[in-house]
Amino acid sequence: MEKKLEGKKIAILVANGFEQSEFEKPYHTLKENGAVVDVISLKKEKIKAWKDKNWGDEFEVNVAIDSARADEYDALVLPGGVLNPDQLRVNEGVISFVDKFMEAGKPVAAICHGPWTLIETGRLKGKKMTSYKSIKTDLENAGVEWVDEEVVVDNGLVTSRSPKDLDAFCKKLVEEIREGVHHE
Numbered sequence: 001m002e003k004k005l006e007g008k009k010i011a012i013l014v015a016n017g018f019e020q021s022e023f024e025k026p027y028h029t030l031k032e033n034g035a036v037v038d039v040i041s042l043k044k045e046k047i048k049a050w051k052d053k054n055w056g057d058e059f060e061v062n063v064a065i066d067s068a069r070a071d072e073y074d075a076l077v078l079p080g081g082v083l084n085p086d087q088l089r090v091n092e093g094v095i096s097f098v099d100k101f102m103e104a105g106k107p108v109a110a111i112c113h114g115p116w117t118l119i120e121t122g123r124l125k126g127k128k129m130t131s132y133k134s135i136k137t138d139l140e141n142a143g144v145e146w147v148d149e150e151v152v153v154d155n156g157l158v159t160s161r162s163p164k165d166l167d168a169f170c171k172k173l174v175e176e177i178r179e180g181v182h183h184e
Contacts (some may be wrong), residue, residue: 003034004178005179008178012118013065013094016067020049020056021113026077029170038062038073038089038154042091052080065112070100075177079114080132080162089117099123102157103184106177110159111169114140118157128152128172156182 010030011117014023025038031038041047049056070076076098078085088094099121109116118124123153125143130152138155151160151168154178161171176182 003036004075004174005030008035008074008177010020010037010075010077010177011040011063011068011070011071012037012077013080013088013098014047014059014079015042015087016048017050017081018047018079019081019084019088019112019163020051021166022079022081022114023049023059025163026079026109026111026170026173029174030077030177033098033174035074038068040065040068040097042087042094047160048082065091065097068093068097070104070106073101073106075107075109075173076101077173078108078110078114078117080110080114082113085113085116089120105181107156107158107179107182109169109173109176111160111165112131112162115159119177127131127149127157128154128176129157130161131159132162 011171026156039061040063041061074096101122102121119142128145136146148167151172158172
């Protein structure tokens, strides 16, 4: 298999309660394509996923948000799950980290409830996005043109609705990372 992302370093940002499939599928897709992937969270300790309406597996965190530097990464992935983005979006270090990706035009991919965290950057006005339907109004209130599609790409910003969209989400994620920085 061609290593489409050789030499790329990707950040996956999660907190306890992230949707396990929305973490695992992108993680493995990125690794299979040759990327180096860091799992970043609020603290450098094991974090627990959410799977099938209950707690899922535990995963290692490589980097705590306090020591994460956006300029060291080529792209950012934000898995969903309800508990996960609710913790991330109130953390100033997280918002600053995410904002640096948006400001630099680096690829950012968010699925399901993951886009919730992006709202806090104040950089979504005029963007075309999708998400899990329960946060549609929140995104529209942030100035987003919300659409109900399996994957939406707007200038390097990749969004999808739910785990059923993971194949399309991962395919676009790899494409956008290969393209690199997107300038408005």
